[in-house]
Structures are given as C-alpha cells and as structure tokens.
Amino acid sequence: MLSPKQLFAGAVAAALLVLPAYAFDFGRPASSDEIKLWDIDVRPDGKGLPDGSGTVEHGKEVFAENCAACHGDNGQGGIKDRLVGGQGTLASDNPIKTVGSFWPYATTLFDYIHRAMPYQAPGSLSVDDYYALTAYILSLNGIVPPDGKLDKETLPKVKMPNRDGFIPDPEFSKVPVPK
Amino acid sequence: MSLKDWDRLVDSNNEEAPLSRRRFLASTTAGVASALLTTQATADTLADVPLREVGADLSGHGERSKFVHLAMLPEAGPGKRNVDPSDAINSKAPLGELVGTITPTDLHYERSHSGNPELDPAKHRLLIHGMTRKQLVFTVDDLMRMPSITRTVFIECTGNGWENWKKADPNVTVQNTHGLVSTNEWTGVPLRFLIDLVGKDRRSTWMLAEGADAAGVDRSIPLTEEIMNEAFIAYGQNGEPLRPAHGFPIRLITPGLEGNLNIKWLRRLKFGDQPWMTRWETDRYTQLLANGKAMQFQLRMETNSVITSPSGMMEIRPGYHRITGLAWSGHGKISKVEISTDEGRAWKQAQLNYPVLPKAQTRFQMDWVWDGKPTKIISRATDEKDNVQPDRKSFIAKMGTNALFHYNAQQTWSIDGDGRVRNALA
Numbered sequence: 001m002l003s004p005k006q007l008f009a010g011a012v013a014a015a016l017l018v019l020p021a022y023a024f025d026f027g028r029p030a031s032s033d034e035i036k037l038w039d040i041d042v043r044p045d046g047k048g049l050p051d052g053s054g055t056v057e058h059g060k061e062v063f064a065e066n067c068a069a070c071h072g073d074n075g076q077g078g079i080k081d082r083l084v085g086g087q088g089t090l091a092s093d094n095p096i097k098t099v100g101s102f103w104p105y106a107t108t109l110f111d112y113i114h115r116a117m118p119y120q121a122p123g124s125l126s127v128d129d130y131y132a133l134t135a136y137i138l139s140l141n142g143i144v145p146p147d148g149k150l151d152k153e154t155l156p157k158v159k160m161p162n163r164d165g166f167i168p169d170p171e172f173s174k175v176p177v178p179k
Numbered sequence: 180m181s182l183k184d185w186d187r188l189v190d191s192n193n194e195e196a197p198l199s200r201r202r203f204l205a206s207t208t209a210g211v212a213s214a215l216l217t218t219q220a221t222a223d224t225l226a227d228v229p230l231r232e233v234g235a236d237l238s239g240h241g242e243r244s245k246f247v248h249l250a251m252l253p254e255a256g257p258g259k260r261n262v263d264p265s266d267a268i269n270s271k272a273p274l275g276e277l278v279g280t281i282t283p284t285d286l287h288y289e290r291s292h293s294g295n296p297e298l299d300p301a302k303h304r305l306l307i308h309g310m311t312r313k314q315l316v317f318t319v320d321d322l323m324r325m326p327s328i329t330r331t332v333f334i335e336c337t338g339n340g341w342e343n344w345k346k347a348d349p350n351v352t353v354q355n356t357h358g359l360v361s362t363n364e365w366t367g368v369p370l371r372f373l374i375d376l377v378g379k380d381r382r383s384t385w386m387l388a389e390g391a392d393a394a395g396v397d398r399s400i401p402l403t404e405e406i407m408n409e410a411f412i413a414y415g416q417n418g419e420p421l422r423p424a425h426g427f428p429i430r431l432i433t434p435g436l437e438g439n440l441n442i443k444w445l446r447r448l449k450f451g452d453q454p455w456m457t458r459w460e461t462d463r464y465t466q467l468l469a470n471g472k473a474m475q476f477q478l479r480m481e482t483n484s485v486i487t488s489p490s491g492m493m494e495i496r497p498g499y500h501r502i503t504g505l506a507w508s509g510h511g512k513i514s515k516v517e518i519s520t521d522e523g524r525a526w527k528q529a530q531l532n533y534p535v536l537p538k539a540q541t542r543f544q545m546d547w548v549w550d551g552k553p554t555k556i557i558s559r560a561t562d563e564k565d566n567v568q569p570d571r572k573s574f575i576a577k578m579g580t581n582a583l584f585h586y587n588a589q590q591t592w593s594i595d596g597d598g599r600v601r602n603a604l605a
Contacts, residue, residue: 025324026315026317026321026324026325026376027307027315027316027317027318027321027376028315028316029313029314029315029316030306030308030314030315030316034306034316035306035308035314038306038446038447039308039449040395041387041389041397041449041455041457042455043451043453043455043456044455044456090467090471090473091469091470091471093580093581095467095471095581097462097467099462102461102462102473103461103462104456104461105456105461107456108456108457108458108461108462111455111457111458112457112458115394115395115397116292116293116393116394116395116458119293119393122293122393122394122395165471165472165473166461166465166472166473166474166475167468167472167473167474167475168475168476169474169475169476169477169478171478171479172401172403172476172478173476175384175385175401175402175403176384176403177381177382177384178381178402178404179381
C-alpha cells in the first residue's frame, strides 16, 4: 500500500510528465469581457471597486426597502445580524460584534453586500445602491456623516473603529515568496 | 481469553498482518460475550432467533437496515436544535452512533451560508485568473481528465464545540458537542497541477477561492508550500461524485484547515499578493479574545479528540465497557490518545485503530471496568508535532470564552451513580 504522501508524490510526478505535452488540452483562455462578469472581489486598498457612487440619504431608502425586514429598521432589532452599535463591548462578557464595532475594513462591507445581499436576490441592486447602502450602514454607526457619499476613491479611505483589533496568526501572517 | 489478551490481539492486528481466522474467532467470542453484558437481550436462547427466510428483492440502491436509525441534527445556531432543515444553518453528524473513521456520505456534517445549490455540471465553470501567465476557464470534464489524487481527510467546521464555550448543557449528546467534523475520502486534481497549468506568478502569495452559491462565499488562502502541496480540487467523495451539500460538482479541499476554507461549489480561483479581507475572514471566523482583540487567519484546526461511547445521554451499567472515540489534528497524524476515567487524575494510553492517517480522524479504544461510583471520563489527544489537546482551564485562560470558533478543549463526560452520562465543562 502506498501512503497518501507517496500517492501524492506519484500524482505530482504524473502531472509533471503530462504537462508539457498536453497542457494546451485543458481548459480554454478566458476573455477579458467574461472575466469582468465574475471578477467582483474588492481589496482593502480599493482594488476591484466599481465606478459609481451612493449617498447616505439614498441608502436609507434602499435599506428600508431591501434590508430592514431582516436587519431591523435602523440596522438592529431584526431577526438577522445586528449591523449597528456595540462599540466598546468587545472586551466585555457580552461582546456585540457589528459592522461598527468589529469590522476592520469598510471595503469588506461593500464587497459582502454587493456579492451576497439581499439574501433572496444577491447582487440584484445597482452599484450605486450598494455604495448608498454602505454609506447608510456606516452612518448609522457614526463612521460616515449623515450627508456623506461614497465612491471607489473615498470608500477605501474610511477608517473603521476596530481597524487595529486583529492579531494575524503568526503561521500565516507572512507568506514567503517562493524562489 | 481475558480482556488483556484481546487487547494484545487488537494491537497485533493494528501493527502487523491480519489475524488468522481461527485466532480471530477465538478472540471475538470473548469480545461479544462482554459486549452483551451491556446490551438488552431480546433473543434469550438461540431458539428465540427468527428462522431463516428468503429476503427482499435486490435493489438498485442500497438502503440501511430498518433496524438502523441514523440522522443528522439540523440546528439554527448554538442551542437552537432539531429545527426544520429549511431553518438550519448546519447539520451535525451522529458521532455517537458511528463506528470506524469514515463518515457515511449522507451523514457528513453540513454547513452552508445560503442553502445547498443544485448545480448542473455541464454548465459549471472554474475560472482561474489574477497573477497568472494565463487566464483559463475549465469545465468539470477538463478537471476529471487531469491527473488525480485520492486522500482521506477530516473537514471540521470552525464552530465545532461551540456548545461548551460558556457553559455545558448537561442534556446533550456528542452529536451536539462535536458533530461538526467528518472524515471522507476525496478525489480530485492537485492545486499544484493547476498552478503550473496557469503559470502562477512567483510573487503571488495568496489565492482567493470563491463558490457559486448565492452568497458567493470566498476566502483568501495563504500559498504556503504545505498548502500548495496538499490542497486539491475535488470532484469525488467516497467513490462517487460530490453530493450537492458538499459542493457538487467541485470543491476545494485544504487538508487540516478550517472547514470554511474548503470552498464548495468552487467557481473561481484568483491569485494575488495579499489577503482580500472578505467578510468570512474578518467579521466571521476570527476569534475574539478576552482583551477584545481577535485572532485572524487562525486557519489550522487544532489537535482534538472526544469519547463517543460512553458519551452524553447514554446510560451505562457497572462492569465492563469499551471506551471508544475519535481523535484528529490539522497538524498531521495523531500519535497518542490518553484517557482518564477518574476525573483527570490518572491517564492511560488508548489503542489507536490503524491506519492512522495525517489530517484524518483516528479511532481509539480502551477497556474499562466501571465500579458504579460517580466519576468523569476525559480523552486527550497528542499529534505527531507534539501538540497536546489542552484541558479546559488552560484553554479558556488563553482564548477566553467569546472566541466562538476553534474550541478544542478536552471533553469531559460526567457519570452519576445511576450510570447516566452527561456533558460537563471539566
């Protein structure tokens, strides 16, 4: 019996043997147009944020229509995750983790609601609506002013209260570049 | 044959050639006799055993015996149990009723964030792009034609054990406390093969893996040598295509790491040079410590074990028992499991059932004669990197009680004078 390690080594050896002759045979090139359809991820530095913008004021309307049923009228008291408040509770016996108290990056909020919300129809709102929702939820937490507006330039500059609240695991905090 | 002799036979079975049939029969006689002591007898003499008769028609699909009742436990959150599956966020595997180490496919625990989509494999695609020489799209057929590996690994939800962070509900089973871990045999394409195929930029140190579920669950995965060598894109589960709940048609397998990294319904891999800080690696799946700071990218599942029999809500009688359970570690192989039957004072080494595979669950067992006095039984696993499963007190001292994820403290089962086994903190 081969050990999993031996089997794995075997598979890799097989892969290396097969690669030069048959590489062209697997898959097909992706066109840049089709990559755009799926390439939705957003990084903390703003890379990946789409064109568009949204205001707190507009976000309030979008929220009432699409989000309040689950998250409550003002982002709390709903049946699903609380989005507002909890600042100063993280070190207590009953920490309240919300966008305002816990999330380290504002870009994560845009990325998440843009890909996954509203729950029943993810991604169905306009980019402007998602910017507006992001602005509104941040304003409920006192992070963006009531007359605020967000776009791909301003969103990455929003400093979240718990930005420095995370300790990266030493094993994975610095991944070495292979030689 | 004494129990001690039986133990030696089990040991030799583990380490050497299989037992001869005669030795095996001789040894099982002792084993069965003692097992019956704790089993309710419904056929007192052989005359009571039903006569042989012609069985049911053969079928195109093997079903369990009507005498066997196994089911997962759907939950809506900690303590919200036995909910309608449509309200469930996870379903726990019935560890107390399982034997061996492979979890039956239909009982592998489930956790998903927006239901279990049913994807048409003919229309499913995997896009690999980012810091690569080529941006490529693959069909499921493409993947199945590539060189494959098959490996048995555990997958564990990082929330496994979350029942016991703050208090122990005495009236729960091992399915409640530890049912968010399972071990299956998975088959698929080594990540390294795909990395070579697309020509990953040397400077790419992180990879985003994204699912085709409604939530588009995505995680940043550090490209360490270990992960690049061991991760694979699986299309096979216990010898058949993946089940929908486990990512059909394809999913990522990252042996030993958090369950949620094993992205189901995988549709995109993007190579980059920093983590994306997705919702699932910031708001969720980070561990809040007592000081208010949170551990992030604590990706490896720790050294763990639990006694599955006797365990929560079972009842035992004084006399002989075979203690058995499961141990696992995201660091590698289990090297040792110790059991205490006196509340943690003395520890005795349990036998491990072979083969002991890296990053897979290992079955352990030990015989025990219960004297009928109240006590507590505990298991403690050690892995090949010498990581020892912590006792609850030192674990809580390090992690606090608000972490929610990565609970791997030793599990204590208390046994009262009537033989009732209950969940306890320590």
